[in-house]
Amino acid sequence: MTTIKAKRIACLNCRNSKVKCVSTTDQLPCERCTKIGLDCQWQLSSKKMGRPTKKTDNYDCFTLFAHGVPLIDGKTVCEDLDLVYYSALTISDNLRGLDPRNRRASMINAADEAIKSQKRDLRTLIGLIYTIHDDYGRNDITLAQDHIQYASRVALELGLNTKTPFLTPGDRLNSIYGRIWWELYILDVFLNLSTSGTVTRQFDSYMTISVDIDDVASDINLQQAYDSRIKAVSILNECTKVNGRLNFERVSALDKILVNLLTVARSNYHSAIDKTIEELNFTSILILLAARIHLHRQAWFSDMTFNFQSCAFNHKMKEMEMLLDDAFVMPASCNLEDSLSGSLTAIHECTEQMLHYIRLDETHQTQQGILIPPHWPFYSCCQLVASYGPILEIALLNAIRAGEQGALQNMTMDPSSVWKTRVALSNVDLTYATLTRYMSVWKVAQIYREEVAVCRKIIDSCETDIFGI
Structure with a gap:
């Protein structure tokens, strides 16, 4: 691809004022700016010759959404045209008020393909997590159940709830495997509670979880934020258990814990x-x-x-x-x-x-x-x-x-x-x-x-x- 320097038409001041701009040389201010004492500035434009570049997809709204579920950023979304890519576009289009049906169809197809081919990598799990959010948001409980069931099974097979998971060497996502685990755990709790048990729990309430906070985030502020997030969901799970008649000690203890958190x-x-x-x-x-x-x-x-x-x-x-x-x-x-x-x-x-x-x-x-x-x-x-x-x-x-x-x-x-x-x-x-x-x-x-x-x-x-x- 070659770039051809375009001829200057007007300085920025003259262009904004929509008046004729006259300059004797490229190095000197134009006559109008010199006369009225303005700082004359020029902006060189360029015309690119050759094959046009691919239109960039808009991930801005997904980036905003991902602040609440921070597993991947807009820069790494488009590394592959996979489930992460299509789930990000689906969420972004939805938040922008666009029709997301075509993107969503591609997302669901990618999720189906990942399940059929038994993909077990961390990036696929991230894509499934975002897909499940969209499933629930659309009130598609059946798909949410299918997707959380597969994602949870893979997470357990990889041992993401342990200190020594089975990870692919060299995968950049290995550093946040703990965060991926906890986001799946949070989804598991919320889907079950918010659907009155229609979406069944995938993780045993009494299972052992030994994930170091360093495997959730390296930044101490993000560690503290996730500590609050994890504890909030865990105590919510406890507060929704049926315990019969009023137990003053239990209510008082949980209430104090909630106030502290x-x-x-x-x-x-x-x-x-x-x-x-x-x-x-x-x-x-x-x-x-x-x-x-x-x-x-x-x-x-x-x-x-x-x-x-x-x-x-x-x-x-x-x-x-x-x-x-x-x-x-x-x-x-x-x-x-x-x-x-x-x-x-x-x-x-x-x-x-x-x-x-x-x-x-x-x-x-x-x-x-x-x-x-x-x-x-x-x-x-x-x-x-x-x-x-x-x-x-x-x-x-x-x-x-x-x-x-x-x-x-x-x-x-x-x-x-x-x-x-x-x-x-x-x-x-x-x-x-x-x-x-x-x-x-x-x-x-x-x-x-x-x-x-x-x-x-x-x-x-x-x-x-x-x-x-």
């Missing part, structure tokens, strides 16, 4: 030195807040159709109303009132904090000029938890006032409860609006938005005569 995650979030550290800690904070809401919800409500494990409400309104009226468990304890009040306070605090971070994120994304925030699809799940925090508050408040009666619709609300209910409705409306934005990216957000609408009806039904909105 939240303190660390918040500190790391506010002192983040780059976008990856910030995004990882932002996600961890929301997971921990959601786990704390669920912990206190489960302590007092025995019916597990109303929980974070399903990330959803029961779709039948009558069953939900029966849940609020009849499913309140009153354990035999001398400090019942204090414990109930403590759970109510924790739920209220976590709900307000989740909504605070959601508001901050919405404002930040608007200022950055980003139309569609590039978060992972499980972010929508956390938004749903923020919306049903208020309904838990109302249920517990009424349980305190009504004791074992629990008849919400037959109670007269005092002025304080009226305003608390109005605030609850406003908070639910906020999550409804934000989920509406995410619908254009992740189909699963539409399902959550519909359930948030059900949540509003439940709150509204507590006292329908008081609302003029």
Whole structure:
């Protein structure tokens, strides 16, 4: 390829002013700039002769998404036209608001080929991880199950959960094999919880994991961010276990652990030195807040159709109303009132904090000029938890006032409860609006938005005569 120096047409000042530019030689300023005292600058253009270069694919939005799941960067995405390449393009096109169907078809074909040919390298696992995020975001549970099942089996066969895995010598990804393992573990937990067990767990809850933090990241700030991320998902898994009636010691211990982890995650979030550290800690904070809401919800409500494990409400309104009226468990304890009040306070605090971070994120994304925030699809799940925090508050408040009666619709609300209910409705409306934005990216957000609408009806039904909105 040859490059031919093009003739200068005008200096930058004259070009911007759209006036004729006259210069006697190439070395001197033009007459106009000399006359009015401007710094005359020229920009040489070039015309390339020969075969045109290939159009560069746009990975910008994938790069933003990858801050939250940092396994590969935009520079190494296109090393091969493989599963990583097509999954990155699919996610990028989706976040840009483009039609990703052609890219997605190529991604799914590449995933099928990887499974059929039994590929066992780390790059294939990375491609599968991003593919599973897209599967879940589209609410394609069947594909998500197939992909997580194969990826998990390969991870165990390679021994990624150990200090001495079977890795390909010379592979640059060997240095982050621990990070790949933990991202698979996180997916395994979240897919199982957010689908009410439809996607089965691939990793035994009691399996031995001995991955050094140095094999997750070499940078200490990234190590701390991943430490919070791993612990957040692990304690979420513990908080969603069914443990029957209220166990004061268990709830108190888990609550203190959650508060400690939240303190660390918040500190790391506010002192983040780059976008990856910030995004990882932002996600961890929301997971921990959601786990704390669920912990206190489960302590007092025995019916597990109303929980974070399903990330959803029961779709039948009558069953939900029966849940609020009849499913309140009153354990035999001398400090019942204090414990109930403590759970109510924790739920209220976590709900307000989740909504605070959601508001901050919405404002930040608007200022950055980003139309569609590039978060992972499980972010929508956390938004749903923020919306049903208020309904838990109302249920517990009424349980305190009504004791074992629990008849919400037959109670007269005092002025304080009226305003608390109005605030609850406003908070639910906020999550409804934000989920509406995410619908254009992740189909699963539409399902959550519909359930948030059900949540509003439940709150509204507590006292329908008081609302003029």
